[in-house]
Amino acid sequence: MKTALLVIDVQMALAHDDAAGAARSCPEASDNIGRLLAQFRASGDKIIHVHHHGTDADDPFHPDAPGAVVQPFAAPQGDEQVIIKRASSAFGGTTLLADLHSAAIERVVICGATANHCAESAARSASSLGFDMIYASDAVWAYDATGPDGVAHTAAQIHSVTLANLHGEFGAVQLTDEILTALQ
Numbered sequence: 327m328k329t330a331l332l333v334i335d336v337q338m339a340l341a342h343d344d345a346a347g348a349a350r351s352c353p354e355a356s357d358n359i360g361r362l363l364a365q366f367r368a369s370g371d372k373i374i375h376v377h378h379h380g381t382d383a384d385d386p387f388h389p390d391a392p393g394a395v396v397q398p399f400a401a402p403q404g405d406e407q408v409i410i411k412r413a414s415s416a417f418g419g420t421t422l423l424a425d426l427h428s429a430a431i432e433r434v435v436i437c438g439a440t441a442n443h444c445a446e447s448a449a450r451s452a453s454s455l456g457f458d459m460i461y462a463s464d465a466v467w468a469y470d471a472t473g474p475d476g477v478a479h480t481a482a483q484i485h486s487v488t489l490a491n492l493h494g495e496f497g498a499v500q501l502t503d504e505i506l507t508a509l510q
Contacts, residue, residue, distance in 0.1 A: 327458065329509065330372035330431045331362055334416060334438030334445045336400035337377060339386035339393025349470040351441070351485035358465035358502040359437050360399050365506050372429055373406045376416040378444060415447035423455060433458035435505055437465035442488040450496050459497030462505055463489050
């Protein structure tokens with residue numbers, strides 16, 4: 327089965343949040359994204375980088391803001407494709423679906439940020455569009471959040487619930503080691 331790695335929104339705005347002390351889950355996510363990239367590069371499998379560009383000038387992901395820059399460990403190399411999105415799902419308003427179909431991709435491995443936002447949106451969309459979806463559970467992360475009811479949720483809780491929501495319903499949730507072993 328032809329497989330593509332989708333690296334979602336690994337941009338400096340999130341590194342800036344980390345540096346400012348935001349509580350996040352899965353500190354090993356960056357290393358695991360690097361490992362996935364290395365394996366896909368070594369095997370010659372398709373890699374697509376998806377970057378968010380906000381439309382509001384005050385958005386930290388605005389293309390003119392320092393937060394829109396890709397984190398160095400996840401920077402595209404060579405002819406790796408880059409897709410710019412302005413919505414939460416990598417499929418919304420982009421050429422991603424057509425690009426995957428033209429490359430005869432049947433399975434996508436999703437990693438990046440954040441677990442409960444854009445990475446999850448891409449996972450749900452990929453599944454709904456008929457792709458075999460694998461979500462790299464330890465190559466995504468979440469941040470603390472407070473709901474509209476005032477209840478605070480830790481990054482670890484949000485991460486865990488996201489994985490529970492996706493697994494089995496939208497595809498497989500697997501550890502990076504499991505994904506790398508299966509792809510060899």
